[in-house]
Amino acid sequence: MFRNRMPRYEILSADAIEVLDRGWRRIVSEIGVQFAKPEAVELFAKAGQRTDGEVVFLDPEFVLEQVALAPREFDVQARNPANSVHIGGDQMVFSGVYGPPFVREGALRREATMSDFRRFAMLSQSFSELDSAGGVICEPNDAPLDSRHLDMIYALQTLTDKIYMGNVVSGPNALDTIAMTEILFGGREAIETTPATISLINCNSPLRWDDRMLDAQFEYSRARQPVVLTPFLLMGAMSPVTIPAALVQQLAEALSGIALSQLISPGCPIIFGSFLSNIDMQSGSPTFGTPESAIGLLCTGQLARHFGLPFRSGGCLTSSQVPDAQAGYEALMTLLPTFLAGTNFVMHAAGWLEGGLVSGYEKFIVDIELLKMMRVEFTPLEIDEESLAFGAHTEVGHGGHFLGAEHTMERFRTCFYRPILSSSKNFERWNRDGALDTAARASEICQKTLDNYELPPLDEAIRAELED
Amino acid sequence: MFRNRMPRYEILSADAIEVLDRGWRRIVSEIGVQFAKPEAVELFAKAGQRTDGEVVFLDPEFVLEQVALAPREFDVQARNPANSVHIGGDQMVFSGVYGPPFVREGALRREATMSDFRRFAMLSQSFSELDSAGGVICEPNDAPLDSRHLDMIYALQTLTDKIYMGNVVSGPNALDTIAMTEILFGGREAIETTPATISLINCNSPLRWDDRMLDAQFEYSRARQPVVLTPFLLMGAMSPVTIPAALVQQLAEALSGIALSQLISPGCPIIFGSFLSNIDMQSGSPTFGTPESAIGLLCTGQLARHFGLPFRSGGCLTSSQVPDAQAGYEALMTLLPTFLAGTNFVMHAAGWLEGGLVSGYEKFIVDIELLKMMRVEFTPLEIDEESLAFGAHTEVGHGGHFLGAEHTMERFRTCFYRPILSSSKNFERWNRDGALDTAARASEICQKTLDNYELPPLDEAIRAELED
Numbered sequence: 001m002f003r004n005r006m007p008r009y010e011i012l013s014a015d016a017i018e019v020l021d022r023g024w025r026r027i028v029s030e031i032g033v034q035f036a037k038p039e040a041v042e043l044f045a046k047a048g049q050r051t052d053g054e055v056v057f058l059d060p061e062f063v064l065e066q067v068a069l070a071p072r073e074f075d076v077q078a079r080n081p082a083n084s085v086h087i088g089g090d091q092m093v094f095s096g097v098y099g100p101p102f103v104r105e106g107a108l109r110r111e112a113t114m115s116d117f118r119r120f121a122m123l124s125q126s127f128s129e130l131d132s133a134g135g136v137i138c139e140p141n142d143a144p145l146d147s148r149h150l151d152m153i154y155a156l157q158t159l160t161d162k163i164y165m166g167n168v169v170s171g172p173n174a175l176d177t178i179a180m181t182e183i184l185f186g187g188r189e190a191i192e193t194t195p196a197t198i199s200l201i202n203c204n205s206p207l208r209w210d211d212r213m214l215d216a217q218f219e220y221s222r223a224r225q226p227v228v229l230t231p232f233l234l235m236g237a238m239s240p241v242t243i244p245a246a247l248v249q250q251l252a253e254a255l256s257g258i259a260l261s262q263l264i265s266p267g268c269p270i271i272f273g274s275f276l277s278n279i280d281m282q283s284g285s286p287t288f289g290t291p292e293s294a295i296g297l298l299c300t301g302q303l304a305r306h307f308g309l310p311f312r313s314g315g316c317l318t319s320s321q322v323p324d325a326q327a328g329y330e331a332l333m334t335l336l337p338t339f340l341a342g343t344n345f346v347m348h349a350a351g352w353l354e355g356g357l358v359s360g361y362e363k364f365i366v367d368i369e370l371l372k373m374m375r376v377e378f379t380p381l382e383i384d385e386e387s388l389a390f391g392a393h394t395e396v397g398h399g400g401h402f403l404g405a406e407h408t409m410e411r412f413r414t415c416f417y418r419p420i421l422s423s424s425k426n427f428e429r430w431n432r433d434g435a436l437d438t439a440a441r442a443s444e445i446c447q448k449t450l451d452n453y454e455l456p457p458l459d460e461a462i463r464a465e466l467e468d
Numbered sequence: 469m470f471r472n473r474m475p476r477y478e479i480l481s482a483d484a485i486e487v488l489d490r491g492w493r494r495i496v497s498e499i500g501v502q503f504a505k506p507e508a509v510e511l512f513a514k515a516g517q518r519t520d521g522e523v524v525f526l527d528p529e530f531v532l533e534q535v536a537l538a539p540r541e542f543d544v545q546a547r548n549p550a551n552s553v554h555i556g557g558d559q560m561v562f563s564g565v566y567g568p569p570f571v572r573e574g575a576l577r578r579e580a581t582m583s584d585f586r587r588f589a590m591l592s593q594s595f596s597e598l599d600s601a602g603g604v605i606c607e608p609n610d611a612p613l614d615s616r617h618l619d620m621i622y623a624l625q626t627l628t629d630k631i632y633m634g635n636v637v638s639g640p641n642a643l644d645t646i647a648m649t650e651i652l653f654g655g656r657e658a659i660e661t662t663p664a665t666i667s668l669i670n671c672n673s674p675l676r677w678d679d680r681m682l683d684a685q686f687e688y689s690r691a692r693q694p695v696v697l698t699p700f701l702l703m704g705a706m707s708p709v710t711i712p713a714a715l716v717q718q719l720a721e722a723l724s725g726i727a728l729s730q731l732i733s734p735g736c737p738i739i740f741g742s743f744l745s746n747i748d749m750q751s752g753s754p755t756f757g758t759p760e761s762a763i764g765l766l767c768t769g770q771l772a773r774h775f776g777l778p779f780r781s782g783g784c785l786t787s788s789q790v791p792d793a794q795a796g797y798e799a800l801m802t803l804l805p806t807f808l809a810g811t812n813f814v815m816h817a818a819g820w821l822e823g824g825l826v827s828g829y830e831k832f833i834v835d836i837e838l839l840k841m842m843r844v845e846f847t848p849l850e851i852d853e854e855s856l857a858f859g860a861h862t863e864v865g866h867g868g869h870f871l872g873a874e875h876t877m878e879r880f881r882t883c884f885y886r887p888i889l890s891s892s893k894n895f896e897r898w899n900r901d902g903a904l905d906t907a908a909r910a911s912e913i914c915q916k917t918l919d920n921y922e923l924p925p926l927d928e929a930i931r932a933e934l935e936d
Contacts (some may be wrong), residue, residue: 006479007477007478007479008473009477010475010807011474011475011848011849012849012851015851016506016849019851019852019853019856020851020856023856023858026856027858027861031861031862031865031866032866034866034867037625043528046717051861055864055866075664109895118854124577125912127899142625143875161548168651170561206864206865206867206868206870207860207861207865207866207867207868208866208867209872210801235883235884236870236871236876236880236883236884237869237870237871238740238869238870239870240857240860240861240870240873240875240876241857241870241876241879241880241883241884242855242856242857242875242879242883243849243853243855243876244849244850244851244852244855244856245856245857245860247857249861269617269637269771274503278884279884279885280884280892281880281881281883281884282886283892283893284871284890285893285894287884287887287890287892288890289890289893290884290885291839291841291842291844291885292885293843293886294845295849298927299849319890319891319892320890320891320906321893321898321903322905322906323489323793323896324792324793324796324905324906324907325791325792325793325795325796325834325905325906325907325908325910326796326889326890327793327796328792328793328794328795328796328797328798328800329796329797329799329800329834329838330796331797332797332800332801332804333800333804333841334591334797336800336801336804340808355892355894357895361509366793366797369797370797372627373759373801374756374759374767377759377762377763380479381479381480381484381711381712382685382712383480383483383487383488383712384487384712385487387710387711387713387714388487388488388491388494388710388712388716388920389708389709389710390491390494390495392707392708392713393495393499393675393717394499395673395794396674396675397524397669397674398499398500398501398502398674398675399502399672399674399675399676400674401706402674402704402706402707402708402709403704403705403752405708407709407710407713408704408708408709411709411710412704412709412749413749415703415704415709415710416703416704416709416748416749416755416758416760417745417758417759417760417835418748418750419755421487421794422755422757422787422788422798423787423788423789423794424748424751424753424754424755424756424787424823425751425753425789426753427577427789427822427825430789437789437790437792437793438788438792438793438794438795439793442793
């Protein structure tokens, strides 16, 4: 968890926000939102909203009343209390990549396995920059489908002592997640009082919430576990090609999903979700780390604050196939705006590669380095007389150097960020050391981290019960 | 040239600025600034400032009076009027890498030659994102020392029709630059009225302006050609290790240099310079693209505006030895704050590699891509009813897609940034196309650009005179 006390970078004028505000109101009331679950439609109907089949036409004022029931901030507990987090306000919580069916390790790209899943969980446990390994860090294709979600949750619960994300493939899977969480945290009441999982509920954009996702949402909201209600917008495919249009669609979808959660269980915690990028209009491929997605991210933060909601966005996204220059700049192109916007919950913060199809080991380390750098960059400067080091100038004078100055000697260990991955070796030294590029060095760090991994302690009775 | 109409990201409070303001005043008045040129010391003495040998103790109010004489904004003309630029205000002007003795082309790192210099000039001419090829794009080690500066200026004048930077190795070199500029622009008066070169005058930090740089500054300021008065601060070596200390030192140095320029030639154009990063405290190596340098950059912009001065900073800096992930993220780690700060004159905007020791061909293309992306990202959104694309939602409905929507069809060619380098190809296609990483693709683009280079037209009489 990181407290971002730097200013937010806000680019929307009050007028612009007003236009966008009118936009989502018009969509929910005139076009309506489809909920592919009769129980959801009934809840809206009972609350006085007009429905037509699966489509609900929402009164914007009703939506805002529901949204107002959701807490602005809340805690999520980890089994190691030191790793519990707070969602909302100035806090930023970081979670690993989510969803890829493939992994890349060096030159090899292959189907992900349960062993990969475990190794990524171990990596996530090893770096304090991540508050969570995430949920589906990669899709373990070698695990049987009916019990795969149990294997994943068990790995997250035992290999890490951080918060984790719940399974959302179906209602029963969600119930399994909740049951296992109850075991780990000592019963239903313990996790209803302070939630212990966060789950990702994606909209089937445009304007449709699908049955299986809704099934999962119902279970999690009933159990008072937060869901991240996330419009899935690749502009040009799931939304119009103009950013303002995507923003109002995002509001319509997220706010309608949040309204539903409050009908299911008034006051249950939610996170305003955003996953907003665009496609390449020539190939139809999704693209990440684009200027358009960065602009969308900054606007999303401002809009979430406008509605008083904790929000999810950003990460270290890239379209690149390998952890190369493009992967580096696209990841930062997403992550820097993530910090400028003060994003509260950041999925895909480490490991994302190839448009989200691949969990990359080396890319994971690149992203950890970026997260470390951002934490330093977004820590406010302390500016007082002492920080001006006038005495050092008196000591050094004109044309000298500060290497041996007293002011330097007192601070040299901690004064600057010390990279774990970036190299500033001079060419001769770098060459002598094997002329390793960043990806090669990341591979070494990855292996070393896994070698040094320590299993966090867990009560054996609980472990046995989870294994059952 | 790019007009940055986005908000500035400002992180210094009014209180903090006051503390920093007191800081530089104390340095210039109590420690003083060394000017290693008797003529400079005399000018200060005549203006009533206390001197002791080469050290001038400056009255801060006097410094501010001098600084107030410098224009806040000014034009610099290119021989192709379409490429003339405006320095100051919302404008951002971009110039290529400056100074490296080496080049990197693919796997080969070698001493730079005049042929490299010309090829980089041709690349700079080919991309509209650069307003200038720069000055010493690389140090052509095969050109004879006594005429090398003439060869470089001639190449900049003929291979590009953009503004260029003057030579600053000595007073005579500066005079040669000015003489060649007079030939190109039709005489002294033409370039005194509207300057045609910008020259980089570095401080030998801490607090010392060296004789040869001052000789050059005297010539350029007399000829009313702008100089970028740049404290050269690698925190830990040339300045104390705390950012606020570096900021006040930067103010003391830059403002004292600007005061001198106004004594040489009242009202002559200047640019407040900043080159601010830090060293690795373990190895002593300079490091770039660091969080500390990003913070320094943001503060520098705010301080330059506080004093009403156009400023130089930023670029696409990196310590990386090769154009890999680190090169990508460190370059953007510098360039994004460069835009957030609204930097008026950006040196090292393309080609910088290995801490500035290497001009990289592939890195040049990476940086052009970043400059292109930043221009899109820092173009304000147009938010009006039409941009909300309500009609597209009516057309597409729930769970559909916008690929064929009328709103999409009308805009698909121009709606998103189209990368020249970044790839979003799917894995199979990317593999089939040779599995080229970003550096390999950059190499191809580089070669293609050079193959398609067109020499800008120039009056043969002028060319002959320049050749003389």
